[in-house]
Amino acid sequence: MREITFLEAVREAMSQEMRQNQDVFILGEDIGVYGGAFGVTRGMIEEFGPERVRNTPISESAIAGAAIGSALTGMRPILELQFSDFITISMDQMVNQAAKLRYMYGGKGKVPMVLRTPAGSGTGAAAQHSQSLEAWMTHIPGLKVVQPSTAYDVKGLLKAAIDDDNPVIFYEHKLLYKTKGEVPEEQYSIPLGKADVKREGTDVTIVATAIMVHKALEAAVELEKEGISVEVVDPRTLVPLDTETIIESVKKTSRLVVVHEAVKRGGYGGEIASAIAESDAFDYLDAPIKRVGGKAVPIPYSPKLEKAAVPQVPDIIEAVKETLNKRIVTYA
Template sequence: MRKITYAEALRETMIQEIKANKDVYILGEDIGIYGGAFGVTNGMVEEVGPEKVLNTPISEAAISGLAVGSALTGMRPILELQFSDFITIAMDQIVNQAAKLRYMNGGKGMIPMVVRTPGGSGAGFAAQHSQSLEAWMTHIPGLKVVQPSTPYDAKGLLKAAIDDNNPVIFYEHKLLYGQVGDVPEERYSIPLGEADIKREGSDVTVVATSMMVHRVLQAAEELEKEGISIEVIDPRTLVPLDIKTIVESVKKTSRAVVVYEAVQRGGYGAEIASIINESEAFDYLDAPVTRVGGKPVPIPYNPKLEEKAVPQVEDILKAVKSTLITHV
């Protein structure tokens, strides 16, 4: 199978879906000739035409409102927000309008829109451009939340998001855009709410999201040298969440660690830990569920401090080993 980058997988999906469906288009700041803040839309104007790649003014509130309105009229907009932090500028449009209008209208008005936006740290963009705010979005009924960790998942999940008749917040990690992986050329869809077992194991279940999936897989290689086998679960979508896959894995391993980049306090990992504790997996646990999340600080600009603010491989290794020696 051919190998392409995460960014190329996203671009290919958008081009394929725009060509296949006259209602699909993309809008955002600098997405035309400039190709977007991270180059994801490079060449799309030439490929599908300027009427399908709408360069907008610098106003997240305005373009989010435009996306909601056009979705209500039957279009299927893909909105690119340059940084996920900028969702905060469009909270009324996304939280009070997009998430609620279908419910408030008795299901008569659908809002099939996708908000694509890069989140996470590691690129030196500092406090206002490096946050992980996905837990905030999962708290809002009416929104679906997606976090692909590989090029293959990015393509299949983006198609599913575009096809969905509800608003989807589609988080892309900045550090993953250049990651290379196997991706089929044909169109395909990965159902929202279907987790993936990235690595099978027997000693500890580690549930990880986005960029943290790769750090957990690195940790798994190190742990294997010490005879420790961990099973790595990537939820891929936070809402809807594939609870069954997580629970079955924990029942098998009897231990669980949840790893996420966002600030540990109030992060989505706490929700996953609670779900495990409230499920039938609780009776199988040989140790408390452990969370590994970011520090409660704004993301620093200094690269050394930035690294310290979010989980690294060493933190994951420590958490897994601690879980193995702890007993309920």
């Protein structure tokens, strides 16, 4: 099968949908001839024209609201937010409007929109352009939250997100844009709320999101050399969360490490860990659950410091080994 990049897969998912459905359009800052801050929409204005690839002013509140208002009245907008950090400026519209309109209105009206946005660190853009704020959005009933990790997944998940009748926050890790993978040319959909076991193993489960899926897979390769068999589960969507797949994996391995780039404190890893703690998989645990996440610090500029602020492969290896060395001792 042909290989394309994660970025090309995002563009292809949008373009194929826009060819089929006139209600789908994209709006955002610099998405026209510039092609978007990361080049995701390059070529799209040439194909679809400025009516359907709408270049907007730098007005994150208004463009989020315009997306919501158009969704409420029959369009299916895709809003590209230049950096996920800027969701702070769209927050009222996403949290108080998009997420709640349907409920507040007693089930009348729907908001079928996707907010796509590049997230994460690793580009040297420092504290205001490098955050991973997905946990905020998972806290809001009414929103769905997607965090793809591969080119194949991003194409199928984006189609599902566009087809969904609810507001979906769709995070694209910047460092994944150039990663390649096998991606079918035809359209396909990956249902929201279905995790994927990226690697099977028997000794420990790592649940990792976005770029951490790749770091966990790297760690698994290293650990295999030492005879440790790691299973890597990628939830792919945080809301809805496929707890069943995670629970099944933990029952099999009896050990769990949760990894995300976002700051560990208040991060979504806590939700995953407690989902296990509250489930019958708890009885299967042979060691305390381990969480690996970003340090509680703004993302620094210096490449050395930036790298140190978020989990790296050795941190994951260490966490896995800790869970293997620690046992829950039960006294009869």
